[in-house]
Amino acid sequence: SYEVTQPPSxxxxxxxxxxxxxxxDKLGDKYACWYQQKPGQSPVLVIYQDTKRxxxxxxxxxxxxxxxxxTLTISGTQAMDEADYYCQAWDSGTAYVVFGxxxxxxxx
Amino acid sequence: xxxLQESGPGLVKPSETLSLTCTVSGGSISSxxxxxGWIRQPPGKGLEWIGSIYKNGNxxxxxxxxxxxxxxxxxSKNQFSLKLSSVTAADTAVxxxxxxxxxxxxxxxxxxxxxxxx
Numbered sequence: 404s405y406e407v408t409q410p411p412s413x414x415x416x417x418x419x420x421x422x423x424x425x426x427x428d429k430l431g432d433k434y435a436c437w438y439q440q441k442p443g444q445s446p447v448l449v450i451y452q453d454t455k456r457x458x459x460x461x462x463x464x465x466x467x468x469x470x471x472x473x474t475l476t477i478s479g480t481q482a483m484d485e486a487d488y489y490c491q492a493w494d495s496g497t498a499y500v501v502f503g504x505x506x507x508x509x510x511x
Numbered sequence: 512x513x514x515l516q517e518s519g520p521g522l523v524k525p526s527e528t529l530s531l532t533c534t535v536s537g538g539s540i541s542s543x544x545x546x547x548g549w550i551r552q553p554p555g556k557g558l559e560w561i562g563s564i565y566k567n568g569n570x571x572x573x574x575x576x577x578x579x580x581x582x583x584x585x586x587s588k589n590q591f592s593l594k595l596s597s598v599t600a601a602d603t604a605v606x607x608x609x610x611x612x613x614x615x616x617x618x619x620x621x622x623x624x625x626x627x628x629x
Contacts, residue, residue: 404574404575434613434614434615436614436615436616438558438616440558445607445619445620445621445622446558446607446616446619447619448615448616448617451612451613451615451617452613452615457617489557489558491558491560491614491615491616493611493613493614493615494614495613495614497571498546498563498565498569498571498614499571500548500560500563500571500573500611500614501560502550502557502558502559502560503557504557505557505558
């Protein structure tokens with residue numbers, strides 16, 4: 404079955420750029436999206452269809468997807484961005500969904 | 512504003528069937544091109560996609576759960592449901608219902624904890 408892999412943790416200093424990767428075989432041929440989840444809350448979609456930001460998501464969140472890797476980039480990271488981030492791949496041909504294992508972003 | 516709300520028993524005995532319902536308010540479950548899905552999260556662990564249903568009734572399931580999962584929709588009640596059979600302690604999780612467009616889940620319910628225990 405298809406799998407996508409994320410690093411368990413990423414650390415970044417406030418104001419710096421955080422990059423979280425998501426790897427999978429030919430992931431660039433599928434749609435990738437990203438969710439932010441804070442403790443005790445439901446996930447929030449922050450990037451969809453590889454690069455698009457939902458209404459209300461700050462511009463500092465951006466995404467890319469090419470080859471075998473999708474990347475979530477948070478520019479000018481703020482303390483409020485500390486959370487778990489999950490990538491998700493979707494195959495438009497099969498409608499099959501798979502989540503990555505999640506990355507804990509620490510802002511220190 | 513679209514809202515989703517999960518409901519169902521919070522405690523299920525091993526080997527029995529877990530049954531949850533998601534009630535959709537603020538929009539019709541049969542309108543537009545959306546997938547209605549279930550995602551779960553064991554305590555302290557990551558997200559796992561269970562499956563989804565499209566407005567035409569087509570269902571899509573996680574292959575690892577496919578033999579035990581049924582997702583159905585009741586358009587008259589604006590609800591969709593999850594049944595997971597032969598549960599074990601490994602099925603203990605927060606279960607979320609959510610709406611997807613092109614595979615991205617933009618609207619989520621608050622989630623409901625289901626514990627499998629005798």
